[in-house]
Amino acid sequence: MKYSLSKFGAIAAAVVSLAVGGQAAVAKSTLHEVIDRGKVIVGVPVDSPPFGFIDENGEPAGFDIDLTKLLAKQLGVELEMVPMTSINRIPYLLTNKVDVQVNLFGATPERAKQVAFTSPYSGLIIGVYGPADVKVTSPEEVGDYRIAVGRGTTMDLTLSEMVPDDNIVRYEDEATTMAAVFTGQADMWAAVNMHVINANKKNADRKMELKFVMRRAPASIGLRQGDPDWMRWLETFVYYNKINGELQKLHRKWLDEDLQKDLPSF
Amino acid sequence: MSYNFNFTPIWNNFDLLLQGALVTLQLSATTMVFGLLVGLVGASLKLWGPRPGRWIATGYVDFIRNTPLLAQLFIVYFGLPSLGVRISAETAAVIGLTIYMGAYATEIVRAGITAIPKSQIEAGRCLGMSHWQVFRYVIVFPALKTVYPALTSQFVLLMLGSSLVSLISAKELFHVAAYLDSRTFLPFEIYLVVSLMYLAMSLGFRVLFRVVGHFAFAKT
Numbered sequence: 001m002k003y004s005l006s007k008f009g010a011i012a013a014a015v016v017s018l019a020v021g022g023q024a025a026v027a028k029s030t031l032h033e034v035i036d037r038g039k040v041i042v043g044v045p046v047d048s049p050p051f052g053f054i055d056e057n058g059e060p061a062g063f064d065i066d067l068t069k070l071l072a073k074q075l076g077v078e079l080e081m082v083p084m085t086s087i088n089r090i091p092y093l094l095t096n097k098v099d100v101q102v103n104l105f106g107a108t109p110e111r112a113k114q115v116a117f118t119s120p121y122s123g124l125i126i127g128v129y130g131p132a133d134v135k136v137t138s139p140e141e142v143g144d145y146r147i148a149v150g151r152g153t154t155m156d157l158t159l160s161e162m163v164p165d166d167n168i169v170r171y172e173d174e175a176t177t178m179a180a181v182f183t184g185q186a187d188m189w190a191a192v193n194m195h196v197i198n199a200n201k202k203n204a205d206r207k208m209e210l211k212f213v214m215r216r217a218p219a220s221i222g223l224r225q226g227d228p229d230w231m232r233w234l235e236t237f238v239y240y241n242k243i244n245g246e247l248q249k250l251h252r253k254w255l256d257e258d259l260q261k262d263l264p265s266f
Numbered sequence: 267m268s269y270n271f272n273f274t275p276i277w278n279n280f281d282l283l284l285q286g287a288l289v290t291l292q293l294s295a296t297t298m299v300f301g302l303l304v305g306l307v308g309a310s311l312k313l314w315g316p317r318p319g320r321w322i323a324t325g326y327v328d329f330i331r332n333t334p335l336l337a338q339l340f341i342v343y344f345g346l347p348s349l350g351v352r353i354s355a356e357t358a359a360v361i362g363l364t365i366y367m368g369a370y371a372t373e374i375v376r377a378g379i380t381a382i383p384k385s386q387i388e389a390g391r392c393l394g395m396s397h398w399q400v401f402r403y404v405i406v407f408p409a410l411k412t413v414y415p416a417l418t419s420q421f422v423l424l425m426l427g428s429s430l431v432s433l434i435s436a437k438e439l440f441h442v443a444a445y446l447d448s449r450t451f452l453p454f455e456i457y458l459v460v461s462l463m464y465l466a467m468s469l470g471f472r473v474l475f476r477v478v479g480h481f482a483f484a485k486t
Contacts, residue, residue: 152448169355169435170445176433183347185355
């Protein structure tokens with residue numbers, strides 16, 4: 001009995017030590033992996049200007065690219081960027097091909113089942129835009145103004161719930177919608193801010209300004225679940241750069257707008 | 267392969283479709299009248315106008331008949347505002363379709379006038395008719411009678427072609443159909459119903475034209 005007990009104890013001790021050892025190996029945070037490796041591998045967008053695109057020199061550029069460079073700098077490690085389309089963001093994280101996604105990644109309950117998200121650092125604005133001489137600040141003030149929108153888009157569906165149908169002019173696609181806006185066939189444009197920023201670069205004489213926000217789609221940094229150290233570091237990174245003005249600088253540089261004051265923190 | 271037809275959302279929004287059909291009818295009717303007028307002027311210019319007039323008429327007809335209607339509509343809708351003239355989509359549609367219809371009407375009317383024997387015109391003069399009377403009773407009226415079937419076909423084609431103005435956001439039948447499609451995702455049902463509505467309108471126009479033709483050209 002005594003013998004068997006001690007034998008049981010020995011086995012138990014072995015099992016426990018194995019479990020602890022195994023757990024320690026599994027639970028090594030990506031944070032420390034990155035530091036030990038001396039390099040962080042980040043998934044970035046290259047098809048979503050101004051957040052991520054290929055510039056005239058063939059290099060990735062944009063808001064997310066700059067933020068990624070800042071992240072590597074503040075980690076004190078080298079940077080490897082992995083350009084990818086939005087559909088690959090979750091698979092690349094889950095298969096350990098990247099350490100983190102700075103990739104115009106919107107936190108949704110559906111995605112959060114598979115990956116974790118930090119507090120947002122920026123985001124898309126779906127809004128109604130118009131030239132300076134159109135004085136409108138809310139959906140109630142649209143009056144007789146005509147708002148151009150691509151038929152059946154998210155913008156169309158959102159706008160249809162906010163203003164009377166007579167104010168909405170629907171076009172076949174985004175190109176025709178833009179033509180209507182910039183030739184003056186429509187007074188305002190229901191669009192995503194990133195499209196407006198790009199269009200404004202080409203039409204400097206009829207610049208579109210935000211009149212009112214229809215909906216926001218914040219962008220977060222994405223990482224694998226179950227890694228509190230890495231999550232904490234990334235949260236600190238977002239928080240720190242919100243406070244010290246770096247994020248504000250990036251907003252002015254790439255989005256021509258201020259960092260949202262009411263950007264939520266998780 | 268099986269498909270469950272679901273027409274309920276279409277019946278629920280049928281008033282929208284009827285409204286769109288009404289706009290299509292108005293658009294077509296207005297354009298027919300203006301287009302025919304342009305055709306009469308164009309044909310006259312081509313046949314009897316001074317040389318520059320003939321050149322202009324020929325250039326107009328050749329340009330319009332050899333370029334896509336959609337391109338013409340976009341030029342009117344997006345081009346005029348660039349020159350500082352702002353017009354609604356419906357006005358742009360009437361202007362664009364009139365220019366289009368006018369070119370075809372010019373050729374059709376010209377064909378009708380050419381088919382009138384010279385002796386018939388001389389006979390009219392011999393009877394002491396004024397220039398205007400000859401033009402009206404001896405030339406235009408018989409000419410229109412001759413080309414009436416061709417003209418009515420062109421009118422029906424115009425009505426069907428008016429679906430293109432949905433692309434410049436004029437709220438006619440096809441625009442309403444595309445709108446419903448973007449909300450219900452039932453393209454099969456919607457375009458089936460809309461096609462039947464176009465068919466009904468075409469047949470309606472043909473009956474109407476036959477009746478009008480019967481009375482208008484009864485005397486001659």
